[in-house]
Amino acid sequence: MKPFLSEDFLLSNDTAKTLYHQYAEKMPILDYHCHINPQEIAENRQFDNITQVWLGGDHYKWRLMRANGIPEEEITGTACSDREKFQHFAEVLPKAIGNPLYHWTHLELKRYFSYTGTLSPETAEEVWNLCNRKLQTSALRVRGILQQSHVKLVCTTDDPIDSLVWHQKIREDDTCGVKVLPAWRPDKILKINQAEFAPYLQQLAAVSETSIATMPELFRALQKRLDFFNQMGCRTADHGIDTVPYAPAEESELNRILLKAARGNTPDKAETEKYLYAMLLFLGREYAKRGWVMQIHYGALRNANSAMFQKLGADTGYDSIAVQDCSAQLAGFLDVLERTKELPKTILYALNPGDNAMLDSLAGSFQGSGIQNKIQHGAAWWFNDTKSGMEAQLKSFANFSVLGNFIGMLTDSRSFLSYTRHEYFRRILCNLLGTWVENGEYPADIQTLGKLAENIAFYNADRYFGFGLAEQGELSHEN
Ligand SMILES: O=C[C@H](O)[C@@H](O)[C@@H](O)[C@H](O)C(=O)O
Numbered sequence: 001m002k003p004f005l006s007e008d009f010l011l012s013n014d015t016a017k018t019l020y021h022q023y024a025e026k027m028p029i030l031d032y033h034c035h036i037n038p039q040e041i042a043e044n045r046q047f048d049n050i051t052q053v054w055l056g057g058d059h060y061k062w063r064l065m066r067a068n069g070i071p072e073e074e075i076t077g078t079a080c081s082d083r084e085k086f087q088h089f090a091e092v093l094p095k096a097i098g099n100p101l102y103h104w105t106h107l108e109l110k111r112y113f114s115y116t117g118t119l120s121p122e123t124a125e126e127v128w129n130l131c132n133r134k135l136q137t138s139a140l141r142v143r144g145i146l147q148q149s150h151v152k153l154v155c156t157t158d159d160p161i162d163s164l165v166w167h168q169k170i171r172e173d174d175t176c177g178v179k180v181l182p183a184w185r186p187d188k189i190l191k192i193n194q195a196e197f198a199p200y201l202q203q204l205a206a207v208s209e210t211s212i213a214t215m216p217e218l219f220r221a222l223q224k225r226l227d228f229f230n231q232m233g234c235r236t237a238d239h240g241i242d243t244v245p246y247a248p249a250e251e252s253e254l255n256r257i258l259l260k261a262a263r264g265n266t267p268d269k270a271e272t273e274k275y276l277y278a279m280l281l282f283l284g285r286e287y288a289k290r291g292w293v294m295q296i297h298y299g300a301l302r303n304a305n306s307a308m309f310q311k312l313g314a315d316t317g318y319d320s321i322a323v324q325d326c327s328a329q330l331a332g333f334l335d336v337l338e339r340t341k342e343l344p345k346t347i348l349y350a351l352n353p354g355d356n357a358m359l360d361s362l363a364g365s366f367q368g369s370g371i372q373n374k375i376q377h378g379a380a381w382w383f384n385d386t387k388s389g390m391e392a393q394l395k396s397f398a399n400f401s402v403l404g405n406f407i408g409m410l411t412d413s414r415s416f417l418s419y420t421r422h423e424y425f426r427r428i429l430c431n432l433l434g435t436w437v438e439n440g441e442y443p444a445d446i447q448t449l450g451k452l453a454e455n456i457a458f459y460n461a462d463r464y465f466g467f468g469l470a471e472q473g474e475l476s477h478e479n
Pocket residue numbers: 035240297315381382383411412413414
């Protein structure tokens with residue numbers, strides 16, 4: 001029987017082991033989409049305890065604790081101590097067999113705390129004391145975690161009106177050792193049917209020093225912010241939308257919808273879709289002009305529990321997978337941009353894994369223009385970043401396109417200890433490649449396969465986003 005979490009964890013044959021240990025493992029990390037806070041990097045935050053790191057903002061863990069019947073106020077509230085919250089997590093984890101958190105948690109304990117045991121109610125006290133002791137060392141301040149994880153670049157998730165002051169501070173501080181670039185996330189200006197749209201519009205007008213009463217004026221305001229983000233090194237945009245719309249409308253109607261929302265009146269469903277479609281078209285063209293990558297995360301059924309949404313807000317673990325068919329709208333959206341040659345490099349993430357084949361087949365209709373897999377089916381997202389979800393996304397990408405051009409993994413996380421998700425992904429990738437070889441489905445050409453593994457782990461993303469780390473010789477670690 002294979003020992004738990006050995007150095008050959010998830011690697012079921014010799015070819016897989018070779019590909020991982022001799023190629024993928026040593027590649028640095030380029031985390032092109034995450035939700036970590038740049039201020040904590042700028043200030044090199046030191047965490048007081050493991051609860052702050054693990055349970056401070058990670059809704060994956062919160063969901064596990066809720067499933068175990070822990071009251072909300074003892075998960076995200078203040079009804080118990082950090083130590084008691086940690087105990088709650090230690091109680092549920094041994095029961096979460098098959099959940100990626102069981103693997104991620106123990107990979108993090110092993111890699112960052114050199115703990116090779118397993119977390120349980122019985123070991124919680126020992127693990128709590130060990131982790132908290134190590135968290136007081138500089139190695140486990142935020143920058144130490146990034147450096148020991150071999151992270152070379154992260155793209156955070158930033159609002160268009162953000163001053164990017166922390167990115168500027170990091171830029172000026174050459175001791176940081178990690179490139180921290182903003183990523184443009186315009187969700188608040190896209191969600192015209194949300195209560196905070198009107199006040200947000202006023203904030204955008206103020207920050208961009210542009211009065212906004214019409215769509216052209218809104219576009220002008222956004223262009224100013226796009227230019228600012230571009231100067232700050234931004235090379236990608238991300239959008240978390242419930243569905244992809246296809247709803248052409250005249251400018252006069254769009255101006256009316258904008259004014260209606262600016263006055264605090266909520267647009268109806270059809271108006272909301274027309275506005276969102278116009279905005280995505282405008283933004284897609286702007287991204288293409290700047291050579292940015294457009295990421296679209298769609299298909300979440302957000303805030304299903306309305307009482308908890310009211311109490312805790314968004315991104316708190318009360319979302320789920322929506323089942324819908326927006327294939328025709330997505331195709332229409334991509335086609336309108338492509339017809340005028342204004343389709344940017346695009347990464348599509350569907351929360352419903354049932355869309356995998358649709359995405360990979362649709363992407364094949366918009367490739368070309370000198371970019372390898374210009375349209376990418378993104379890494380298994382959120383409820384899909386499990387062992388089976390990652391395997392499904394990789395197989396679908398391979399079945400319909402050129403897996404060797406895939407730009408690989410991202411953490412999409414709010415926790416600085418989540419970089420072991422890249423290790424998890426690389427092990428799953430190498431096991432898949434190795435299994436195909438050992439089943440005689442691909443020649444045992446280790447050099448070619450090794451290059452594929454290195455490219456998917458790092459080089460493809462570096463080239464696709466145009467970060468140029470490889471050319472700048474920024475791979476000082478083993479590379
Ligand atoms: O892995 C989970 C993700 O971080 C999820 O929390 C995000 O995708 C978030 O909902 C967003 O819209 O950006």
